[in-house]
Amino acid sequence: MKILVPIKRTLDAYIKVRVHIDNSGVDLSNAKMAMNPFCEIALEEAVRLKEKGVASEVIAVSIGGDKVGDQLRTALALGADRSIHIKADDDLESLNIAKLLKSVVEREAPGLVILGKQAIDSDNNQVGQMLAALCGYPQATFASRVEMKDNLVEVTREVDSGEQVLELTLPAIITADLRLNEPRYAKLPDIMKAKKKPVDTLTPDELGVTLRSHLTIESVSEPAPRKPGIRVHSASELVEKLRNEAKVLP
Amino acid sequence: MKALVIAEHDNKTLNPATRSLVTAALQLADTVDVLVMGADCNPVAQSAAKTNGVAKVLLADNPACKHQLAEALTPAVLQVATGYSAILAASSTTGKNLLPRVAALLDVAQLSEVVRIEDKDTFTRPIYAGNALARVRSADPVKVITIRASSFEEAAVDGNAVIEPIAVSAVQQMSRFVSENLNNSARPQLEAAKTVVSGGRGLGSAENFALVENLADRLGAAIGASRAAVDAGYVGNELQVGQTGKIVAPDLYIAVGISGAIQHLAGMKESRIIVAINKDPEAPIFQVADYGLVGDLFEILPELEKLLA
Incomplete structure:
Protein backbone atom coordinates (compact mmCIF):
# COMPACT_ATOMS: atom_id res chain seq x y z
CA MET A 1 0.00 0.00 0.00
CA LYS A 2 1.24 3.45 -0.92
CA ILE A 3 0.72 6.43 1.37
CA LEU A 4 0.59 9.92 -0.08
CA VAL A 5 1.54 12.79 2.22
CA PRO A 6 0.88 16.34 0.99
CA ILE A 7 3.22 18.89 2.56
CA LYS A 8 2.96 22.66 2.89
CA ARG A 9 5.80 25.14 3.29
CA THR A 10 4.84 27.73 5.90
CA LEU A 11 6.39 30.37 8.10
CA ASP A 12 8.34 28.64 10.85
CA ALA A 13 6.02 28.17 13.83
CA TYR A 14 8.46 29.92 16.18
CA ILE A 15 8.83 33.09 14.13
CA LYS A 16 6.84 36.15 15.11
CA VAL A 17 4.21 37.11 12.53
CA ARG A 18 4.70 40.58 11.06
CA VAL A 19 1.97 42.25 9.05
CA HIS A 20 3.07 44.55 6.19
CA ILE A 21 2.54 48.19 7.12
CA ASP A 22 0.38 48.69 3.99
CA ASN A 23 -1.86 45.79 5.11
CA SER A 24 -1.08 43.84 1.93
CA GLY A 25 -0.23 40.65 3.78
CA VAL A 26 2.17 38.99 6.19
CA ASP A 27 5.83 39.85 5.65
CA LEU A 28 7.63 36.66 4.63
CA SER A 29 10.72 38.32 3.14
CA ASN A 30 13.83 36.75 4.68
CA ALA A 31 11.64 34.91 7.18
CA LYS A 32 12.57 31.38 8.20
CA MET A 33 10.26 28.90 6.50
CA ALA A 34 9.60 25.31 7.47
CA MET A 35 7.38 22.33 6.93
CA ASN A 36 3.93 23.00 8.43
CA PRO A 37 4.00 21.25 11.85
CA PHE A 38 0.82 19.26 11.18
CA CYS A 39 2.31 18.02 7.88
CA GLU A 40 5.35 16.80 9.86
CA ILE A 41 3.02 14.76 12.07
CA ALA A 42 1.22 13.37 9.00
CA LEU A 43 4.53 12.38 7.44
CA GLU A 44 5.77 10.78 10.68
CA GLU A 45 2.62 8.63 10.84
CA ALA A 46 3.10 7.49 7.24
CA VAL A 47 6.75 6.64 7.86
CA ARG A 48 5.82 4.66 11.00
CA LEU A 49 3.22 2.69 9.01
CA LYS A 50 5.96 1.86 6.53
CA GLU A 51 8.33 0.81 9.33
CA LYS A 52 5.59 -1.47 10.67
CA GLY A 53 5.39 -3.10 7.26
CA VAL A 54 1.86 -1.87 6.61
CA ALA A 55 2.83 0.57 3.88
CA SER A 56 5.17 -0.17 0.99
CA GLU A 57 6.00 3.36 -0.10
CA VAL A 58 5.61 6.90 1.26
CA ILE A 59 5.28 9.64 -1.35
CA ALA A 60 5.54 13.30 -0.32
CA VAL A 61 3.92 15.91 -2.54
CA SER A 62 4.07 19.68 -2.32
CA ILE A 63 2.63 22.49 -4.39
CA GLY A 64 4.33 25.84 -4.92
CA GLY A 65 7.36 27.64 -6.30
CA ASP A 66 10.96 26.34 -6.40
CA LYS A 67 11.44 26.81 -2.66
CA VAL A 68 9.02 24.02 -1.68
CA GLY A 69 11.82 21.73 -2.89
CA ASP A 70 13.49 22.44 0.49
CA GLN A 71 10.56 20.95 2.37
CA LEU A 72 10.37 17.98 0.00
CA ARG A 73 14.07 17.29 0.72
CA THR A 74 13.24 17.43 4.43
CA ALA A 75 10.40 14.98 3.86
CA LEU A 76 12.77 12.62 2.06
CA ALA A 77 15.28 12.90 4.91
CA LEU A 78 12.49 12.09 7.37
CA GLY A 79 11.64 8.86 5.56
CA ALA A 80 9.58 9.55 2.43
CA ASP A 81 10.74 7.33 -0.45
CA ARG A 82 10.15 9.81 -3.24
CA SER A 83 8.50 13.14 -3.80
CA ILE A 84 6.45 15.08 -6.30
CA HIS A 85 6.75 18.82 -6.76
CA ILE A 86 3.76 20.43 -8.43
CA LYS A 87 4.97 23.78 -9.76
CA ALA A 88 2.47 26.51 -9.08
CA ASP A 89 1.99 29.70 -7.09
CA ASP A 90 2.72 29.45 -3.36
CA ASP A 91 -0.67 30.58 -2.14
CA LEU A 92 -3.21 28.49 -4.01
CA GLU A 93 -6.69 28.21 -2.55
CA SER A 94 -7.67 24.99 -0.79
CA LEU A 95 -10.04 23.88 -3.55
CA ASN A 96 -7.34 24.23 -6.22
CA ILE A 97 -4.91 22.30 -4.03
CA ALA A 98 -7.51 19.56 -3.52
CA LYS A 99 -8.07 19.33 -7.29
CA LEU A 100 -4.33 18.99 -7.96
CA LEU A 101 -4.01 16.36 -5.22
CA LYS A 102 -6.97 14.44 -6.60
CA SER A 103 -5.14 14.19 -9.90
CA VAL A 104 -2.06 12.85 -8.08
CA VAL A 105 -4.27 10.35 -6.22
CA GLU A 106 -5.61 9.11 -9.56
CA ARG A 107 -2.06 8.58 -10.85
CA GLU A 108 -0.59 6.99 -7.72
CA ALA A 109 -3.61 5.14 -6.30
CA PRO A 110 -2.50 5.35 -2.64
CA GLY A 111 -4.37 3.37 0.02
CA LEU A 112 -4.13 6.29 2.40
CA VAL A 113 -3.59 10.00 2.06
CA ILE A 114 -2.44 11.50 5.37
CA LEU A 115 -2.43 15.28 5.64
CA GLY A 116 -2.00 17.81 8.42
CA LYS A 117 -5.36 18.96 9.74
CA GLN A 118 -4.53 22.57 8.89
CA ALA A 119 -1.71 24.85 7.87
CA ILE A 120 -0.54 27.26 10.55
CA ASP A 121 -0.56 30.21 8.13
CA SER A 122 -3.98 30.20 6.48
CA ASP A 123 -5.58 28.15 9.30
CA ASN A 124 -8.18 26.85 6.84
CA ASN A 125 -8.52 23.21 7.83
CA GLN A 126 -10.04 22.27 4.47
CA VAL A 127 -7.78 20.43 2.03
CA GLY A 128 -8.16 16.90 3.45
CA GLN A 129 -11.94 17.11 3.56
CA MET A 130 -12.12 18.62 0.05
CA LEU A 131 -9.83 15.95 -1.33
CA ALA A 132 -11.99 13.25 0.27
CA ALA A 133 -15.09 14.82 -1.31
CA LEU A 134 -13.56 15.07 -4.80
CA CYS A 135 -12.24 11.49 -4.66
CA GLY A 136 -15.42 10.13 -3.10
CA TYR A 137 -13.36 8.70 -0.22
CA PRO A 138 -14.14 8.50 3.50
CA GLN A 139 -12.34 10.88 5.85
CA ALA A 140 -11.14 10.95 9.43
CA THR A 141 -10.12 14.43 10.49
CA PHE A 142 -8.33 15.42 13.75
CA ALA A 143 -6.73 11.98 14.08
CA SER A 144 -4.97 11.12 17.34
CA ARG A 145 -4.52 7.37 16.65
CA VAL A 146 -4.37 5.37 13.42
CA GLU A 147 -4.53 1.60 13.29
CA MET A 148 -4.66 -0.58 10.17
CA LYS A 149 -7.04 -3.54 10.23
CA ASP A 150 -6.99 -5.68 7.08
CA ASN A 151 -8.83 -3.61 4.50
CA LEU A 152 -9.95 -1.01 6.99
CA VAL A 153 -8.35 1.73 9.00
CA GLU A 154 -9.49 2.55 12.52
CA VAL A 155 -8.96 6.15 13.53
CA THR A 156 -9.50 7.92 16.85
CA ARG A 157 -10.55 11.52 16.30
CA GLU A 158 -10.26 14.40 18.75
CA VAL A 159 -13.70 15.99 18.69
CA ASP A 160 -15.16 18.85 20.75
CA SER A 161 -16.94 16.53 23.15
CA GLY A 162 -14.04 14.06 23.63
CA GLU A 163 -12.91 11.24 21.39
CA GLN A 164 -14.64 9.41 18.56
CA VAL A 165 -13.46 6.17 16.95
CA LEU A 166 -14.30 5.53 13.29
CA GLU A 167 -13.62 2.70 10.89
CA LEU A 168 -13.00 3.66 7.26
CA THR A 169 -12.80 1.57 4.12
CA LEU A 170 -9.69 2.09 1.97
CA PRO A 171 -8.68 4.19 0.20
CA ALA A 172 -9.21 6.84 2.85
CA ILE A 173 -8.16 10.35 3.83
CA ILE A 174 -6.80 11.07 7.32
CA THR A 175 -5.88 14.46 8.76
CA ALA A 176 -3.41 14.56 11.63
CA ASP A 177 -3.97 16.36 14.91
CA LEU A 178 -1.29 17.35 17.41
CA ARG A 179 -1.26 14.26 19.55
CA LEU A 180 -1.06 11.65 16.78
CA ASN A 181 2.70 11.29 17.30
CA GLU A 182 5.88 13.20 17.98
CA PRO A 183 7.81 13.64 14.74
CA ARG A 184 11.45 12.59 14.65
CA TYR A 185 14.35 14.81 13.67
CA ALA A 186 16.24 14.14 10.46
CA LYS A 187 19.66 12.51 11.01
CA LEU A 188 22.66 13.68 9.02
CA PRO A 189 23.13 10.40 7.04
CA ASP A 190 19.44 10.51 6.11
CA ILE A 191 19.80 14.12 4.96
CA MET A 192 22.68 13.02 2.73
CA LYS A 193 20.73 10.02 1.42
CA ALA A 194 17.71 12.23 0.72
CA LYS A 195 19.73 14.06 -1.92
CA LYS A 196 19.70 10.92 -4.04
CA LYS A 197 15.99 10.21 -3.71
CA PRO A 198 13.80 11.12 -6.68
CA VAL A 199 11.86 14.39 -6.93
CA ASP A 200 9.44 14.45 -9.87
CA THR A 201 8.04 17.72 -11.08
CA LEU A 202 4.61 18.23 -12.58
CA THR A 203 2.52 21.21 -13.60
CA PRO A 204 -1.22 21.81 -13.18
CA ASP A 205 -1.50 21.47 -16.99
CA GLU A 206 0.15 18.07 -16.94
CA LEU A 207 -2.26 17.06 -14.20
CA GLY A 208 -5.20 18.28 -16.28
CA VAL A 209 -6.31 20.80 -13.65
CA THR A 210 -7.51 24.30 -14.48
CA LEU A 211 -6.92 26.58 -11.50
CA ARG A 212 -9.70 28.99 -10.69
CA SER A 213 -9.71 31.89 -8.24
CA HIS A 214 -12.68 32.11 -5.88
CA LEU A 215 -11.32 34.38 -3.18
CA THR A 216 -9.46 37.69 -3.03
CA ILE A 217 -7.64 38.77 0.09
CA GLU A 218 -8.46 42.50 0.28
CA SER A 219 -6.28 43.27 3.27
CA VAL A 220 -4.44 41.73 6.18
CA SER A 221 -4.29 43.66 9.44
CA GLU A 222 -3.07 43.22 12.96
CA PRO A 223 -5.75 42.54 15.53
CA ALA A 224 -6.52 45.44 17.86
CA PRO A 225 -4.31 45.21 20.94
CA ARG A 226 -5.95 44.72 24.34
CA LYS A 227 -5.78 47.72 26.58
CA PRO A 228 -3.10 47.29 29.22
CA GLY A 229 -4.19 45.70 32.46
CA ILE A 230 -3.08 46.21 36.05
CA ARG A 231 -1.31 44.14 38.69
CA VAL A 232 -3.19 43.29 41.85
CA HIS A 233 -1.34 42.20 44.96
CA SER A 234 -3.62 39.78 46.74
CA ALA A 235 -6.50 37.41 46.22
CA SER A 236 -8.81 39.77 48.12
CA GLU A 237 -7.85 42.74 45.95
CA LEU A 238 -8.53 40.60 42.87
CA VAL A 239 -11.99 39.62 44.07
CA GLU A 240 -12.75 43.25 44.96
CA LYS A 241 -11.75 44.43 41.45
CA LEU A 242 -13.70 41.66 39.73
CA ARG A 243 -16.80 42.53 41.78
CA ASN A 244 -16.73 46.32 41.76
CA GLU A 245 -14.64 47.39 38.76
CA ALA A 246 -15.08 44.66 36.12
CA LYS A 247 -18.47 43.62 37.52
CA VAL A 248 -18.02 40.01 36.44
CA LEU A 249 -18.66 38.56 39.89
CA PRO A 250 -21.88 38.91 41.89
CA MET B 1 -31.52 35.85 -0.47
CA LYS B 2 -31.80 32.73 1.66
CA ALA B 3 -29.28 31.27 4.07
CA LEU B 4 -29.11 27.77 5.52
CA VAL B 5 -27.77 27.21 9.03
CA ILE B 6 -26.61 23.72 9.92
CA ALA B 7 -27.62 23.03 13.51
CA GLU B 8 -24.95 21.93 15.98
CA HIS B 9 -26.35 19.37 18.42
CA ASP B 10 -25.98 15.95 20.06
CA ASN B 11 -29.41 14.60 19.03
CA LYS B 12 -30.84 15.77 22.37
CA THR B 13 -29.91 19.40 22.88
CA LEU B 14 -29.35 22.26 20.47
CA ASN B 15 -25.88 23.72 20.95
CA PRO B 16 -26.29 27.48 21.60
CA ALA B 17 -23.63 28.10 18.92
CA THR B 18 -26.51 27.49 16.47
CA ARG B 19 -28.21 30.66 17.73
CA SER B 20 -25.04 32.63 17.01
CA LEU B 21 -25.02 31.15 13.50
CA VAL B 22 -28.57 32.45 13.00
CA THR B 23 -27.38 35.96 13.97
CA ALA B 24 -24.56 35.69 11.43
CA ALA B 25 -26.87 34.28 8.73
CA LEU B 26 -29.30 37.20 9.17
CA GLN B 27 -26.44 39.53 8.18
CA LEU B 28 -26.27 37.70 4.83
CA ALA B 29 -29.89 36.93 3.99
CA ASP B 30 -33.49 37.96 4.74
CA THR B 31 -34.64 34.38 5.11
CA VAL B 32 -32.80 31.95 7.37
CA ASP B 33 -33.66 28.27 7.59
CA VAL B 34 -32.06 25.78 9.96
CA LEU B 35 -31.18 22.23 8.91
CA VAL B 36 -31.21 19.67 11.73
CA MET B 37 -29.62 16.36 10.71
CA GLY B 38 -29.51 13.56 13.24
CA ALA B 39 -31.34 10.57 14.69
CA ASP B 40 -34.32 10.89 17.04
CA CYS B 41 -33.48 14.56 17.21
CA ASN B 42 -36.95 16.10 17.27
CA PRO B 43 -36.23 18.00 20.55
CA VAL B 44 -33.35 19.72 18.74
CA ALA B 45 -35.67 20.82 15.94
CA GLN B 46 -38.18 22.10 18.53
CA SER B 47 -35.47 24.14 20.17
CA ALA B 48 -34.16 25.46 16.83
CA ALA B 49 -37.69 26.53 15.88
CA LYS B 50 -37.81 28.82 18.91
CA THR B 51 -34.76 30.77 17.71
CA ASN B 52 -35.76 34.28 16.75
CA GLY B 53 -35.36 35.01 13.03
CA VAL B 54 -35.62 31.44 11.80
CA ALA B 55 -38.17 30.98 8.99
CA LYS B 56 -38.21 27.21 8.76
CA VAL B 57 -36.52 24.24 10.40
CA LEU B 58 -35.75 21.36 8.05
CA LEU B 59 -35.61 18.14 10.03
CA ALA B 60 -33.68 15.25 8.50
CA ASP B 61 -34.23 12.54 11.07
CA ASN B 62 -32.36 9.49 9.83
CA PRO B 63 -30.41 6.81 11.76
CA ALA B 64 -27.52 7.23 9.29
CA CYS B 65 -27.08 10.83 10.51
CA LYS B 66 -26.77 9.89 14.17
CA HIS B 67 -23.04 10.43 14.61
CA GLN B 68 -22.74 13.46 12.30
CA LEU B 69 -20.30 11.69 9.97
CA ALA B 70 -19.37 13.91 7.03
CA GLU B 71 -19.91 11.08 4.52
CA ALA B 72 -23.54 10.78 5.64
CA LEU B 73 -24.37 14.46 6.12
CA THR B 74 -22.82 15.81 2.91
CA PRO B 75 -25.40 14.30 0.51
CA ALA B 76 -28.18 15.50 2.82
CA VAL B 77 -26.85 19.07 2.76
CA LEU B 78 -26.41 18.97 -1.02
CA GLN B 79 -29.95 17.67 -1.39
CA VAL B 80 -31.40 20.80 0.23
CA ALA B 81 -28.71 23.31 -0.79
CA THR B 82 -30.38 24.54 -3.98
CA GLY B 83 -31.75 28.05 -3.60
CA TYR B 84 -29.52 29.06 -0.69
CA SER B 85 -26.88 31.73 -1.23
CA ALA B 86 -25.10 30.91 2.01
CA ILE B 87 -24.56 27.75 4.04
CA LEU B 88 -23.25 28.24 7.57
CA ALA B 89 -21.99 25.87 10.24
CA ALA B 90 -20.16 26.38 13.51
CA SER B 91 -16.38 26.21 13.44
CA SER B 92 -16.65 23.18 15.69
CA THR B 93 -15.02 19.85 14.92
CA THR B 94 -18.33 18.80 13.33
CA GLY B 95 -18.63 21.94 11.19
CA LYS B 96 -14.98 21.88 10.16
CA ASN B 97 -15.28 18.23 9.24
CA LEU B 98 -18.39 18.72 7.12
CA LEU B 99 -18.33 22.04 5.29
CA PRO B 100 -15.17 21.68 3.16
CA ARG B 101 -16.67 18.44 1.86
CA VAL B 102 -19.87 20.28 0.95
CA ALA B 103 -18.01 23.22 -0.62
CA ALA B 104 -15.81 20.99 -2.79
CA LEU B 105 -18.85 19.26 -4.26
CA LEU B 106 -20.52 22.61 -4.92
CA ASP B 107 -17.22 23.65 -6.57
CA VAL B 108 -16.93 26.73 -4.37
CA ALA B 109 -14.40 27.93 -1.81
CA GLN B 110 -15.03 27.54 1.89
CA LEU B 111 -14.39 30.34 4.37
CA SER B 112 -13.21 29.11 7.76
CA GLU B 113 -13.75 30.56 11.21
CA VAL B 114 -15.34 33.85 10.10
CA VAL B 115 -15.40 36.40 12.94
CA ARG B 116 -17.03 39.33 11.10
CA ILE B 117 -19.31 39.71 8.10
CA GLU B 118 -18.43 42.93 6.27
CA ASP B 119 -21.00 42.59 3.49
CA LYS B 120 -22.63 39.72 1.62
CA ASP B 121 -19.38 38.93 -0.23
CA THR B 122 -16.73 40.04 2.24
CA PHE B 123 -15.65 38.37 5.44
CA THR B 124 -12.99 38.80 8.10
CA ARG B 125 -11.24 35.77 9.51
CA PRO B 126 -8.16 35.19 11.65
CA ILE B 127 -5.02 33.74 10.09
CA TYR B 128 -1.66 32.81 11.66
CA ALA B 129 -3.37 31.74 14.90
CA GLY B 130 -5.11 35.08 15.25
CA ASN B 131 -1.89 37.06 14.86
CA ALA B 132 -3.41 38.65 11.76
CA LEU B 133 -6.89 39.23 10.40
CA ALA B 134 -7.61 38.70 6.70
CA ARG B 135 -10.43 40.50 4.94
CA VAL B 136 -11.50 38.14 2.16
CA ARG B 137 -13.89 38.70 -0.73
CA SER B 138 -15.62 35.70 -2.24
CA ALA B 139 -16.71 35.59 -5.88
CA ASP B 140 -18.71 32.40 -5.40
CA PRO B 141 -22.50 32.37 -5.92
CA VAL B 142 -22.87 30.31 -2.74
CA LYS B 143 -20.89 31.17 0.38
CA VAL B 144 -19.98 28.13 2.46
CA ILE B 145 -18.82 29.41 5.82
CA THR B 146 -17.84 28.17 9.24
CA ILE B 147 -18.54 30.79 11.88
CA ARG B 148 -16.67 31.38 15.13
CA ALA B 149 -19.76 31.37 17.33
CA SER B 150 -18.17 33.41 20.14
CA SER B 151 -17.87 36.37 17.75
CA PHE B 152 -21.63 36.65 17.20
CA GLU B 153 -24.40 37.25 19.74
CA GLU B 154 -26.89 34.45 20.23
CA ALA B 155 -30.26 35.15 18.62
CA ALA B 156 -33.13 35.48 21.10
CA VAL B 157 -35.34 32.51 21.93
CA ASP B 158 -38.84 33.78 21.26
CA GLY B 159 -39.41 32.54 17.72
CA ASN B 160 -41.93 30.08 16.40
CA ALA B 161 -40.71 28.63 13.10
CA VAL B 162 -42.40 25.76 11.28
CA ILE B 163 -40.69 22.37 11.33
CA GLU B 164 -40.64 20.57 8.01
CA PRO B 165 -39.53 16.92 8.08
CA ILE B 166 -37.50 15.96 5.02
CA ALA B 167 -36.38 12.56 3.75
CA VAL B 168 -32.67 12.36 3.03
CA SER B 169 -30.54 9.59 1.60
CA ALA B 170 -27.71 9.43 4.09
CA VAL B 171 -26.87 5.72 4.00
CA GLN B 172 -23.22 5.08 3.13
CA GLN B 173 -20.73 2.24 3.56
CA MET B 174 -17.45 4.17 3.59
CA SER B 175 -17.22 5.09 7.25
CA ARG B 176 -18.61 3.52 10.36
CA PHE B 177 -18.92 4.83 13.90
CA VAL B 178 -17.19 2.46 16.34
CA SER B 179 -17.27 4.15 19.73
CA GLU B 180 -16.88 7.40 21.57
CA ASN B 181 -15.42 8.55 24.82
CA LEU B 182 -17.21 11.72 25.85
CA ASN B 183 -16.52 14.17 28.59
CA ASN B 184 -19.77 13.97 30.56
CA SER B 185 -19.06 16.76 32.96
CA ALA B 186 -21.92 18.50 34.76
CA ARG B 187 -20.06 21.80 34.35
CA PRO B 188 -21.03 24.30 31.64
CA GLN B 189 -19.76 23.62 28.14
Missing part, protein backbone atom coordinates in the same frame (compact mmCIF):
# COMPACT_ATOMS: atom_id res chain seq x y z
CA LEU B 190 -16.41 25.25 27.55
CA GLU B 191 -17.31 27.29 24.47
CA ALA B 192 -20.63 28.48 25.84
CA ALA B 193 -19.61 29.26 29.44
CA LYS B 194 -19.74 32.83 30.80
CA THR B 195 -16.78 32.06 33.06
CA VAL B 196 -13.82 29.79 32.34
CA VAL B 197 -11.05 28.76 34.73
CA SER B 198 -8.07 27.26 32.90
CA GLY B 199 -5.05 25.51 34.32
CA GLY B 200 -1.58 25.09 32.90
CA ARG B 201 1.66 23.30 33.59
CA GLY B 202 2.03 25.34 36.79
CA LEU B 203 -0.47 23.00 38.44
CA GLY B 204 2.20 20.32 38.34
CA SER B 205 -0.01 17.22 38.33
CA ALA B 206 -3.42 15.83 37.46
CA GLU B 207 -4.25 15.67 41.20
CA ASN B 208 -3.48 19.36 41.67
CA PHE B 209 -5.91 20.19 38.88
CA ALA B 210 -8.58 19.73 41.56
CA LEU B 211 -7.67 23.26 42.69
CA VAL B 212 -8.85 24.57 39.31
CA GLU B 213 -11.97 22.42 39.49
CA ASN B 214 -12.87 23.67 42.95
CA LEU B 215 -12.53 27.31 41.92
CA ALA B 216 -14.52 26.64 38.74
CA ASP B 217 -17.33 25.01 40.72
CA ARG B 218 -17.39 27.95 43.12
CA LEU B 219 -17.90 30.26 40.12
CA GLY B 220 -20.22 27.99 38.11
CA ALA B 221 -17.48 28.05 35.48
CA ALA B 222 -16.26 25.70 32.78
CA ILE B 223 -12.78 24.22 32.97
CA GLY B 224 -10.10 24.74 30.36
CA ALA B 225 -6.44 23.88 30.04
CA SER B 226 -3.33 24.88 28.17
CA ARG B 227 -1.77 22.56 25.64
CA ALA B 228 1.08 21.91 28.07
CA ALA B 229 -1.39 20.69 30.71
CA VAL B 230 -3.15 18.43 28.19
CA ASP B 231 0.13 17.04 26.84
CA ALA B 232 1.25 16.36 30.42
CA GLY B 233 -1.93 14.31 30.89
CA TYR B 234 -3.51 16.49 33.60
CA VAL B 235 -6.84 16.63 31.70
CA GLY B 236 -8.42 15.38 28.45
CA ASN B 237 -7.75 17.02 25.09
CA GLU B 238 -11.34 18.26 24.85
CA LEU B 239 -10.49 20.89 27.48
CA GLN B 240 -7.61 22.43 25.53
CA VAL B 241 -8.01 26.14 24.88
CA GLY B 242 -5.91 27.51 22.06
CA GLN B 243 -5.23 27.68 18.37
CA THR B 244 -5.61 23.96 17.94
CA GLY B 245 -8.15 23.48 20.71
CA LYS B 246 -11.24 25.45 21.65
CA ILE B 247 -11.61 29.17 20.97
CA VAL B 248 -13.44 30.79 23.86
CA ALA B 249 -14.59 34.34 24.62
CA PRO B 250 -16.28 34.29 28.04
CA ASP B 251 -17.02 37.33 30.22
CA LEU B 252 -14.35 36.17 32.64
CA TYR B 253 -11.32 33.99 31.85
CA ILE B 254 -9.04 33.02 34.70
CA ALA B 255 -5.67 31.57 33.63
CA VAL B 256 -3.93 29.71 36.43
CA GLY B 257 -0.33 28.60 36.08
CA ILE B 258 -0.43 29.26 32.33
CA SER B 259 2.58 31.03 30.84
CA GLY B 260 0.66 32.29 27.82
CA ALA B 261 2.18 30.80 24.69
CA ILE B 262 0.89 32.44 21.48
CA GLN B 263 -0.89 29.16 20.78
CA HIS B 264 -2.92 29.53 23.99
CA LEU B 265 -3.54 33.27 23.62
CA ALA B 266 -5.09 32.62 20.20
CA GLY B 267 -7.81 30.66 21.96
CA MET B 268 -8.79 33.12 24.70
CA LYS B 269 -7.66 36.66 24.00
CA GLU B 270 -11.13 37.75 22.88
CA SER B 271 -12.43 37.14 26.42
CA ARG B 272 -13.98 40.25 28.03
CA ILE B 273 -11.99 40.16 31.28
CA ILE B 274 -8.80 38.13 31.61
CA VAL B 275 -7.23 37.28 34.97
CA ALA B 276 -3.76 35.75 35.12
CA ILE B 277 -2.33 34.03 38.19
CA ASN B 278 1.29 32.99 37.77
CA LYS B 279 4.44 32.90 39.85
CA ASP B 280 6.58 34.23 36.99
CA PRO B 281 6.12 38.02 36.71
CA GLU B 282 7.58 37.89 33.17
CA ALA B 283 5.04 35.32 31.87
CA PRO B 284 3.54 36.53 28.56
CA ILE B 285 0.03 35.84 29.87
CA PHE B 286 0.30 39.09 31.89
CA GLN B 287 0.48 41.08 28.63
CA VAL B 288 -3.13 40.23 27.81
CA ALA B 289 -4.43 40.13 31.40
CA ASP B 290 -6.74 42.85 32.71
CA TYR B 291 -5.82 41.75 36.24
CA GLY B 292 -2.52 40.05 36.92
CA LEU B 293 -1.64 38.45 40.24
CA VAL B 294 1.95 37.27 40.69
CA GLY B 295 2.25 34.57 43.29
CA ASP B 296 2.00 30.95 44.29
CA LEU B 297 -1.19 29.46 42.88
CA PHE B 298 -1.20 26.81 45.63
CA GLU B 299 -1.79 29.61 48.15
CA ILE B 300 -3.89 31.91 45.97
CA LEU B 301 -6.46 29.39 44.73
CA PRO B 302 -7.60 28.12 48.16
CA GLU B 303 -7.76 31.75 49.30
CA LEU B 304 -9.92 32.72 46.31
CA GLU B 305 -12.16 29.77 47.01
CA LYS B 306 -12.65 30.96 50.59
CA LEU B 307 -13.32 34.55 49.47
CA LEU B 308 -15.96 33.37 47.01
CA ALA B 309 -17.71 31.01 49.43
